[in-house]
Amino acid sequence: MRDNLLPQLEAWHEEDEFEEIVNAIMEIPVEDRDYVLISHLGRALNNLERYEEAVEQFLSIEEEGKDDPLWNYRIGFAYYYLDQYEEALRAFEAADQLEPGDEDTLEFLDLTRSKAPQKAVEVSSAEVDTVVDFDFTDFWDDSEHALEQYVIDDPPTDELIVSLEEELVFRLPTFYIHMMKLHNGGVPRSRCFPIGESVSGAKEHIRIAGILGIGREKRHSLCGESGSRFRIEHGGYPEIGVVICDCPSESEVVMLDYRESGNDGEPEVVHVDKENNYKITRLAPNFEAFIRGLAKE
Structure with a gap:
């Protein structure tokens, strides 16, 4: 039976x-x-x-x-x-x-x-690298350009984070916040993210120029002169979340995509190509996976 x-x-x-x-x-x-x-x-x-x-x-x-x-x-x-x-x-x-x-x-x-409720713990900057379980030693390339355009001298305060999240209308990923408390914005040494094997002219990877920090004062920071809202409003990029990385080409950005997770959820990371009719390519399920996936060219 x-x-x-x-x-x-x-x-x-x-x-x-x-x-x-x-x-x-x-x-x-x-x-x-x-x-x-x-x-x-x-x-x-x-x-x-x-x-x-x-x-x-x-x-x-x-x-x-x-x-x-x-x-x-x-x-x-x-x-x-x-x-x-x-x-x-x-x-x-x-x-x-x-x-x-x-x-x-x-x-x-x-x-x-x-x-899921997060355990409330106070994390000092010295402890953050242990908490996120990622070795940031030699991760950043602090060139003169990076220091001038991206790197914010002070780590973000909780008040600043809340203020920017209200302005952006999205909750920033925990891993990203921990990263920025160690080194607020900058240019990583490994700047390529693999996107699969090449086919007839397609790229094998996307390349980023820098990661936007939490602040307003630097040109390339989340709410800076060339920050997320500026790129979306003036570049016509889709209203799906937050521009988190610049690309060498002005017609490309890497964004946090909140369409599936909602404004308070854990966003995916996507690449948006303006010249290709704003084509969206999924890169990673979350920001941590994106950072771990960065490789040298």
Whole structure:
């Protein structure tokens, strides 16, 4: 019976007949339901937005499921829509560790991280590099041009950050803020971000000229003379977020894209090419991944 039921469950799932799945499995005695059947039941309950029941079913097979990326993703999905973001985050992080790179998992990871409560900790500039787990030694190229156009002498205060976020109408990524508290704006030594193998004239990477700091006084700072709002309003760039990096060409920028995450979420990083009809190319799921992906040409 079970062998005949599984193809039917999949067929019902493809046809969005989720009630049929629930009814069929619930008719089976509890002691006869195995891991696969309960997984089908939990998935169907998720699709019916019966998330509390779904969590109950998934927890009943937790011992078997904890090493299964799909189990972690599905229970994370239920926790997310129950607004239990800490539990959802743990589940999605486990799913990502078990099966790195899954697009659905990465999408919900970003969404959940933007909503999960952050532990309030005071971080001194000397401790920031430990917190963000990134070695910034020899990261910056403090040339005369960089110091004049990009680098702001003082790290941003919390008051300044709040002020700029209100002006930009977007919450800045935590990793970016930590970076700027160590070195506020500048030109990195590694300025190329790979975008895949070349095809018929396409670039293999995009190149940045500098990273805008948190401030107003430097020309190339977030709210400076050539900052984010200026580039968007005078360059016609799409109103999707914040210009975070200049490119050598005046017709290109790198932006934080908040379309999926919302203004308070963790934005993706994209490249916008004005000369190519403002083509948007996704670079990284978040700013930290973008920084870690920078390479020398």
